[in-house]
Amino acid sequence: MCPDSAKTFYLDNREIPFKEGQTVFDAAMTAGAYIPHLCHNPDYEPHSSCRLCTVIVNGRPFASCTQPAVAGQMVQSDTPELREMRRMLTQMLFVEGNHYCPSCEKSGNCKLQATAYELGLQDNHFPQFFPKRERDASHPDILLDRDRCILCGLCVRVSRDIDKKNVFAMTGRGIHTVIVVDSPSGELKDSKATAQDEAVQHCPVGALLLKGKGFEVPIGERIYDKASISVHSVEAFQAREAVHG
Amino acid sequence: MSSVLETATNPRDLKRVVIEPVTRVEGHGKVTLLLDEQNRVHQVRLHIVEFRGFEKFIQGRPYWEIPVMVQRLCGICPVSHHLAAAKAIDMFVGARKLTPAAEKLRRLLHVGQMLQSHALHFFHLASPDLLFGFDSEVERRNIVGVIAAHPDLAVQGVKLRKYGQEVIRHIMGKRVHGTAAIPGGMNKALTATERDLMRRDIAQVVAWSRAAVALSRTVFETSEHSPVFGNFPSNHMSLIGEDGELDFYDGGLRARDAEGATIFDHVDYIHYNRHIREEVKPWSYMKFPFIIGKGEADGWYRVGPLARLNTCDRITTPLAEAERQGFRAAAGGGLQHATLAYHWARMIEMLHAAEEIERLLDDPDLLGTDLVTRGAKALEGVGVVEAPRGTLFHHYKINEDEVVEKANLIVSTTNNNQAMNEAVRQVAARYLDGKKLTEGLLNHIEVAIRAYDPCLSCATHALGKMPLQIELLDAEGLLLDRLVKGADGTLSCEPV
Structure with missing residues (x-):
């Protein structure tokens, strides 16, 4: 058996070392190769639902956040076809929700917006759906704005696995899928959610927000003012690896 | 003071002349005139036919979003909407009195905007009419004509506006549609470096503003139109x-x-x-x-x-x-x-804005870092500022969930609605009565509207680029004359 240090695969013809059990995504990010992603937060278990991190492994598409790295495999990520697919997926996310970046307090800190910039989106291409979604402002500290939800499921997973509260779940099918709240009234104010919950802290878009904090961080000091999402994600991933290994 | 030309007694017996759209006005405005067979004016109306709906779609949004959302009403004076809304939401958090640093930053931001907006209007929009004449040849009655005939003046106008925009950028992070005011204060302290950058050019800005006042005064005092044009x-x-x-x-x-x-x-x-x-x-x-x-x-x-x-x-x-x-x-x-005195007054205000910037930049409170204050919460807030074009009212009510239930905005141009109508009536009665329509006469009406720098024009401000058509009908509705201005500014008389 090869020692860990000898295991590598090829990502866009670049040799990437990996450790046993690492995913293609993790190994790539450790090596400084950014793979676009939205539903995956490296602090939590991967979910492979947004499909933005899809790569071609030995000729077949896989979500890199859940695909184990295998020595010698040939992986393509930065190809015209995959870039176009990611652009299209992101455009569809924009049109099936109501994303008004100009007045959104998440602007500059939003992974969807930053990914769109990274992918070079110039427009939404598809017609807007303008869905009618209920907003839940009942909680004294938390705002649930379903208009901005991209159904990444992170809040569902984190509330279940980390906060151990199961506050959030998804209901409905297809385009009618929405986030719902576990409480007698169905409203956040009657749920177990608190402002300290990790599920509330890590929404990649502006769907779950702490109330009254909007625009406190000035332009120029927001996350993606300082670095593009590709640079920021890799740096954050590598810093996390340095701490946790 | 009620207007005699607002509604004609027998409109069915009159011919209708329509100026649609009015040029250099953002969105869609039109002027209609009803004339009798001798081309005497019986009715004149400035219609604003656009619809925005901000008061409706702000409903249901969390209150801290308001200043950032409503500033999108305008591309030229977003700071006014931002600050009027900010003053209203200050009341939601019980902070009608801000910290010295926060209030002075807001004041600096506001005079920065006043400077750039007034410079834009006077130099880019109004000066072609004022320098060349209301009915001068249309080919040169634009900013390019001003640059050719008065290059130093045109450059001053551009640089004055640029300076005001830079003041805004230092405070809001962007020249247009940034962020600054938050409930109870501001989100960013000014650094000494930023202050010193603004200090560097302020003396020149004050000097140019003084010259602009002198120019606007001379124009007003020497123009034959001033005493009678929309007075x-x-x-x-x-x-x-x-x-x-x-x-x-x-x-x-x-x-x-x-x-x-x-x-x-x-x-x-x-x-x-x-x-x-x-x-x-x-x-x-x-x-x-x-x-x-x-x-x-x-x-x-x-x-x-x-x-x-x-x-x-x-x-x-x-x-x-x-x-x-x-x-x-x-x-x-x-x-x-006098309606034309608006230009003179506007330049005096620009000079005041420049002087006020200079004064604030020397104020030690400006670099303070205590930027937010809070008090007892409330569910209703009103914010009022003087925007470049006039008094601006923002009034909001929120519910216990802290989302907007009701919004009422009275923007500057709305306050001037009747006055602009009155100005157009006066000018039409004096200059168009019984005359054959020409581009120059048409421009007289636009000059009257333009003097108020209506907020409708904030977003476009594209000189002479909007298409325009005027038709003269006789009492039987027969088309007598048609004047068409194309999107490229060219005029043509279409055969009848």
């Missing part, structure tokens, strides 16, 4: 400071009638709706505000630079105050009612 008595209203001084950011409401007598004074603006009501007319999407105590017919008023200089007792900066005294003296001690 009509009206009420005037604005915010004024505690001692009656010109104040763009805060203060009480003061209104004066046409003779200069005080109608109300130092009114706390949160009670604005005890003194002002809005009338709706079926032929325009824009409401017609009036002073309740004067009634619908006689209660309409003017706002903006002319009104502010008519209502205030003094200006706190010395150069602008000296100019204000000259301005008032020219009116013979009474109020100045």
